[in-house]
Amino acid sequence: MTTPLLEVRDVSRSFGGVRALSHLSFEVPHGKIVSIIGPNGAGKTTLFNVITGALAPSSGEVRFEGASISGLRPDQTARLGIGRTFQIVRPFPGLTTLDNVAVAALAKERTRRAARMRAEEILELTRLAPFAHVEARNLTLARRKRLEVARAVALRPRLILLDEVMAGLNPAEVDQTIQLIGRLRSLGVATVAGIEHVMQAVQKISDWIVVLNFGEKLAEGLPAEVMHQPEVVKAYLGARYADAAVRS
Amino acid sequence: MMATPRMRALAAAAILLAIAVPFVGSDYLIGLLFTTFLFVGMAYGWNLISGYTAYVSFGQISFFGIGAYAVAILVSKLSWAWPFAVLAGAGAAALIAAPLGWAMLRLRGPYFALGMLGFVQVLYMLASSWSSLTKGGEGIYLPPAGNLRPLYYAAALMVAAAIAVTWAIDRSAFGLRLRSIGEDEIAAEAMGVHTTRSKLAAFVLASTLPAMAGGLYAFRLSYVDPSSAFPASYEVQVILMAIFGGAGTVWGPLLGGVVLSAVAEALWARFAELHLLLFGLFIVVVLRYMPEGFVPLLRRRAAAAAIRKDAR
Amino acid sequence: MTPRILLQLIVNGIMLGGVYGLMSLGINLVWGVMGVVNLAHGDVIIAAGFVTFWLFTRLGVNPLLALPVSIAMGFTIGLCVQKFLLARVPQDRGAVKTSLLMTFGVSYMLINAVQLTFGNEFQTVMFLPGSWRVGGLDFAKSRTLAFSMAAVISLLLWAFLRFSFTGRAIHAVSQSPEGASVCGIDIGRTRILSFGLGAALAAAAGALLVMIFAISPAMGTGYTVRSFAVTVIGGLGSFPGALLGALVLGMAEVFTGYLASAQIANGIAFLLFLAVLLTRPQGLFGRKTS
Numbered sequence: 068m069t070t071p072l073l074e075v076r077d078v079s080r081s082f083g084g085v086r087a088l089s090h091l092s093f094e095v096p097h098g099k100i101v102s103i104i105g106p107n108g109a110g111k112t113t114l115f116n117v118i119t120g121a122l123a124p125s126s127g128e129v130r131f132e133g134a135s136i137s138g139l140r141p142d143q144t145a146r147l148g149i150g151r152t153f154q155i156v157r158p159f160p161g162l163t164t165l166d167n168v169a170v171a172a173l174a175k176e177r178t179r180r181a182a183r184m185r186a187e188e189i190l191e192l193t194r195l196a197p198f199a200h201v202e203a204r205n206l207t208l209a210r211r212k213r214l215e216v217a218r219a220v221a222l223r224p225r226l227i228l229l230d231e232v233m234a235g236l237n238p239a240e241v242d243q244t245i246q247l248i249g250r251l252r253s254l255g256v257a258t259v260a261g262i263e264h265v266m267q268a269v270q271k272i273s274d275w276i277v278v279l280n281f282g283e284k285l286a287e288g289l290p291a292e293v294m295h296q297p298e299v300v301k302a303y304l305g306a307r308y309a310d311a312a313v314r315s
Numbered sequence: 316m317m318a319t320p321r322m323r324a325l326a327a328a329a330i331l332l333a334i335a336v337p338f339v340g341s342d343y344l345i346g347l348l349f350t351t352f353l354f355v356g357m358a359y360g361w362n363l364i365s366g367y368t369a370y371v372s373f374g375q376i377s378f379f380g381i382g383a384y385a386v387a388i389l390v391s392k393l394s395w396a397w398p399f400a401v402l403a404g405a406g407a408a409a410l411i412a413a414p415l416g417w418a419m420l421r422l423r424g425p426y427f428a429l430g431m432l433g434f435v436q437v438l439y440m441l442a443s444s445w446s447s448l449t450k451g452g453e454g455i456y457l458p459p460a461g462n463l464r465p466l467y468y469a470a471a472l473m474v475a476a477a478i479a480v481t482w483a484i485d486r487s488a489f490g491l492r493l494r495s496i497g498e499d500e501i502a503a504e505a506m507g508v509h510t511t512r513s514k515l516a517a518f519v520l521a522s523t524l525p526a527m528a529g530g531l532y533a534f535r536l537s538y539v540d541p542s543s544a545f546p547a548s549y550e551v552q553v554i555l556m557a558i559f560g561g562a563g564t565v566w567g568p569l570l571g572g573v574v575l576s577a578v579a580e581a582l583w584a585r586f587a588e589l590h591l592l593l594f595g596l597f598i599v600v601v602l603r604y605m606p607e608g609f610v611p612l613l614r615r616r617a618a619a620a621a622i623r624k625d626a627r
Numbered sequence: 628m629t630p631r632i633l634l635q636l637i638v639n640g641i642m643l644g645g646v647y648g649l650m651s652l653g654i655n656l657v658w659g660v661m662g663v664v665n666l667a668h669g670d671v672i673i674a675a676g677f678v679t680f681w682l683f684t685r686l687g688v689n690p691l692l693a694l695p696v697s698i699a700m701g702f703t704i705g706l707c708v709q710k711f712l713l714a715r716v717p718q719d720r721g722a723v724k725t726s727l728l729m730t731f732g733v734s735y736m737l738i739n740a741v742q743l744t745f746g747n748e749f750q751t752v753m754f755l756p757g758s759w760r761v762g763g764l765d766f767a768k769s770r771t772l773a774f775s776m777a778a779v780i781s782l783l784l785w786a787f788l789r790f791s792f793t794g795r796a797i798h799a800v801s802q803s804p805e806g807a808s809v810c811g812i813d814i815g816r817t818r819i820l821s822f823g824l825g826a827a828l829a830a831a832a833g834a835l836l837v838m839i840f841a842i843s844p845a846m847g848t849g850y851t852v853r854s855f856a857v858t859v860i861g862g863l864g865s866f867p868g869a870l871l872g873a874l875v876l877g878m879a880e881v882f883t884g885y886l887a888s889a890q891i892a893n894g895i896a897f898l899l900f901l902a903v904l905l906t907r908p909q910g911l912f913g914r915k916t917s
């Protein structure tokens with residue numbers, strides 16, 4: 068088998084006395100969509116921070132395309148091909164939508180003009196083109212979330228980390244985001260999606276699921292399998308979803 | 316905004332006037348414009364680091380003093396010609412700014428601000444105690460400047476260079492990166508911007524302008540000592556000019572510098588003892604009621620006018 | 628250096644540290660509660676020093692009796708700055724930058740006001756000249772008095788924060804503004820009080836400082852840097868940290884002044900500030916805040 072795109076190997080991270088991540092290991096194959104599900108506080112954002120280099124792991128290692136990326140800075144992992152969105156969106160408020168994306172495009176383009184042209188293409192892809200010259204602070208939440216994804220895509224990433232990208236969206240917007248992620252997959256981009264609530268998305272798009280609870284991996288597997296496992300149902304999905312799990 | 320024919324004509328007229336003044340203007344006017352150019356240059360320096368990256372620096376006068384002492388020492392002790400001394404002062408400032416910036420720019424906003432304030436204190440202390448180099452409190456005397464005209468043109472050239480560099484950066488990839496750092500440094504890093512390198516480049520570049528201003532000032536004054544090399548009132552003036560004109564814009568520091576120099580000159584005649592208070596008050600008022608500064612304000616009014624024109 | 632000189636320097640350092648501690652408590656309070664950096668802090672210190680000087684030399688008022696006047700003045704200045712300026716700043720990402728610049732502007736207003744009212748000269752208050760000899764060491768009377776008063780005021784502050792409702796409200800807001808407001812605490816009012824209190828503490832320190840040193844209007848910035856250096860060394864948010872940091876700075880200045888020169892001692896605050904920030908940013912006791 069070819070080397071997986073991303074390997075998280077026995078990663079742990081503590082903050083003082085709190086264990087945010089505990090001996091976490093999983094893999095992401097090229098071009099696949101892996102969903103990390105777990106309640107708030109399970110460690111998804113910490114995991115993303117460790118992968119991108121915003122945080123150093125207390126122990127363990129992260130490998131990307133076969134090479135260790137532990138100790139790299141976020142801008143270095145970004146340029147290597149790992150894009151991310153933030154759970155609480157962080158657009159550049161005073162920059163236009165176009166320039167927001169252009170900043171990220173600069174990672175791979177040499178001139179500002181080239182970056183802006185690439186940004187225009189991406190705005191088309193994410194249906195944000197009408198807002199190209201609107202300052203990001205004036206966008207609605209749904210559009211800001213699309214902007215987060217657009218920016219990450221502008222890095223020409225091999226892997227995108229989506230942190231709660233569907234939280235706070237209405238069902239129609241969730242569907243649009245699901246389509247977007249599907250389109251990314253068809254472009255060969257792998258996705259790791261951190262998701263708390265939006266189960267329909269998890270079912271529809273994931274090639275693989277990793278269940279996180281208190282920083283530990285509770286289970287992993289194909290969506291249909293994982294949803295049925297009793298520990299998962301008990302610890303996280305709860306009685307409400309147990310029905311849905313059994314029915315699907 | 317500068318593209319309209321009317322603005323272009325105005326700009327051309329201003330440039331011609333600026334070039335002509337030393338031949339037709341009084342010594343007083345030449346001196347006034349000279350000082351104005353120095354301040355405009357310093358405002359551009361502050362703008363490069365604090366306007367774009369939002370790292371608020373209160374240490375411009377530290378580089379001003381470095382430039383001043385560089386010229387004083389090179390001209391009086393080593394008999395350098397003043398133009399080379401001024402450039403050397405800029406070089407010295409850049410050399411010091413590199414490690415200083417590397418240490419300081421890793422500190423968040425308030426810490427960085429305090430750090431730069433403290434650095435000025437340290438330089439003042441060094442200037443006072445390192446007598447073998449700076450003659451301490453006694454100060455260094457320079458040969459008299461003689462004709463003011465060459466100095467005037469040097470200052471004008473400095474301003475032109477400052478505007479050109481800012482304009483180039485503003486529309487470049489580097490400028491966009493700096494802006495992204497100013498908007499949200501963490502997001503910028505996540506988007507692949509090497510924030511340390513960009514910030515440092517801006518910081519080092521920004522240090523050369525006050526250094527040149529300080530060098531020219533020192534030569535004009537023919538005397539340098541700690542209190543003239545690190546004039547506390549200049550810091551507040553420069554920052555006020557940049558903010559009033561519009562931080563993070565290409566023309567803001569020029570506008571702010573020219574307007575406020577004129578205002579300061581008028582105030583000096585009547586309210587000399589109040590000028591620090593008025594500058595401080597002015598900063599507070601500008602921040603409270605027009606925090607973006609004048610240039611963005613003008614731009615928005617022009618945009619609104621254009622929309623209204625389209626609608627008709 | 629003989630043991631006697633060493634001990635003397637230590638005594639002097641401790642006494643200076645006491646006053647520095649009082650200075651930095653105000654910073655700790657304001658910065659910890661509101662995340663605001665008051666660049667005019669040192670100028671409030673100097674202003675209070677001059678007011679005390681004026682009352683002493685013109686009206687013969689005992690500096691200790693003049694202390695409440697300085698404190699009231701400081702409190703008023705802080706209250707006005709917070710209520711009319713800082714509170715009106717929109718709380719977006721530019722808020723820190725704006726409050727830095729605003730307090731910078733206020734700083735210049737204060738310097739000029741002091742210059743206009745009291746002149747530009749160095750002044751001091753010769754209240755208790757001479758010193759007590761205890762165990763072969765000199766305890767300068769004025770320094771001892773300043774130190775004692777600083778200690779008393781610090782203790783009162785600690786008690787206030789611990790036991791009064793307002794004090795605990797301030798503590799609550801520094802931990803979590805949303806949480807505090809949900810408990811019915813008026814955040815706006817608490818912030819105004821905190822800023823006022825911070826400036827009042829600065830004023831108290833200034834009133835005591837003028838008994839030890841000669842001050843001039845231009846020295847404000849130096850004291851702003853010192854106050855923040857102490858807070859950084861001790862660690863933000865920590866009361867004992869602030870006092871320890873003050874001791875460290877007091878000692879450092881006294882020893883440097885003796886071994887090198889007074890001018891270099893002036894710059895020590897900045898060097899310590901930078902050293903701590905680059906090696907152990909949370910200081911000695913600080914909590915690791917965002």
